[in-house]
Amino acid sequence: METVQFGQHPPAARTIVHLSDTHLLAGNRPLGGRYDTASNLGRTLDAVERLGIRPDALVFTGDLTDLGEPEAYAALRAAVEPVAARLGAPIVWVAGNHDERPALRAGLLGREPSDEPVTGVWDLGGLRLIALDSTVPGWHHGDLDDAQLAWLRGILAEPAPLGTVLALHHPPLPSHIPFFDILELRRQSALAEVLEGSDVRAILAGHLHYSTAGTFAGIPVSVASATCYTMNLQRSPAEVNGMDAGQSFHLVHVYDDTITHAVVPVGDAETADFFTPDWLARMAALSPEERLQAFSRKRAR
Numbered sequence: 001m002e003t004v005q006f007g008q009h010p011p012a013a014r015t016i017v018h019l020s021d022t023h024l025l026a027g028n029r030p031l032g033g034r035y036d037t038a039s040n041l042g043r044t045l046d047a048v049e050r051l052g053i054r055p056d057a058l059v060f061t062g063d064l065t066d067l068g069e070p071e072a073y074a075a076l077r078a079a080v081e082p083v084a085a086r087l088g089a090p091i092v093w094v095a096g097n098h099d100e101r102p103a104l105r106a107g108l109l110g111r112e113p114s115d116e117p118v119t120g121v122w123d124l125g126g127l128r129l130i131a132l133d134s135t136v137p138g139w140h141h142g143d144l145d146d147a148q149l150a151w152l153r154g155i156l157a158e159p160a161p162l163g164t165v166l167a168l169h170h171p172p173l174p175s176h177i178p179f180f181d182i183l184e185l186r187r188q189s190a191l192a193e194v195l196e197g198s199d200v201r202a203i204l205a206g207h208l209h210y211s212t213a214g215t216f217a218g219i220p221v222s223v224a225s226a227t228c229y230t231m232n233l234q235r236s237p238a239e240v241n242g243m244d245a246g247q248s249f250h251l252v253h254v255y256d257d258t259i260t261h262a263v264v265p266v267g268d269a270e271t272a273d274f275f276t277p278d279w280l281a282r283m284a285a286l287s288p289e290e291r292l293q294a295f296s297r298k299r300a301r
């Protein structure tokens, strides 16, 4: 029933699962002395599998491990790869400021360890996905050096059939939380210049541990929260800190004319059971007018 169309828009052409900030530690030591990052990742991956879809990619936008330990990369791989294999989806690993490039390359990509930026290009059935590496070895803020920007410019010179999605760790957006602006992506105007006139339709990022969205150089930017812990935004900006709640990931639906980013909270609250595949099948069997009558008509009270 995946292909029903009850409204004006045909079903999404591509679907990406966007997750971020797994922050695994060797031996699953509690992050910050309080967060069980492996179990929180496990709950998140269970939720991804419960979607019952076959996504075109699983994109992890950085801070894959907390300290760049080889054992933590191995644990991450062991947790995610079987899920990706069952879903038939490629995994896109993006480097974050908590990662270490050599260990990430060796542990996740099976490549020679080196300090070169971890970048990549994927063809998701005509949708191009480009992973940038906004990390600065030895620092927590972000930057894209001239070499990486030139590389990006070269790839974007040729448009892709369904356009391009960029993924990077540090979002090119402001944050209302002061400490995040210290850790921001620097030289954003240089990136904006490269994106000008390109086919980039969306930018996926992480780093903030809360979901937010904005535009950068006219391009929609979507920041996924974290799987490990999230920022408690119920506090004043000066007092925002982490909490072991509110973990989520994003479902990115790529349509011909727009891209949507649905936030999926990870939780086990009891769910109502009105809508079912049978209900959908009954609706699909009706004409558009009958469907409107059956489901849109307000009943007399």
Ligand SMILES: [Fe+2]
Residues within 6 Å of the ligand: 021, 023, 062, 063, 096, 098, 207, 208, 209
């Ligand atoms: Fe993070």
Ligand SMILES: [Fe+2]
Residues within 6 Å of the ligand: 063, 096, 097, 098, 169, 206, 207, 208
């Ligand atoms: Fe980060």
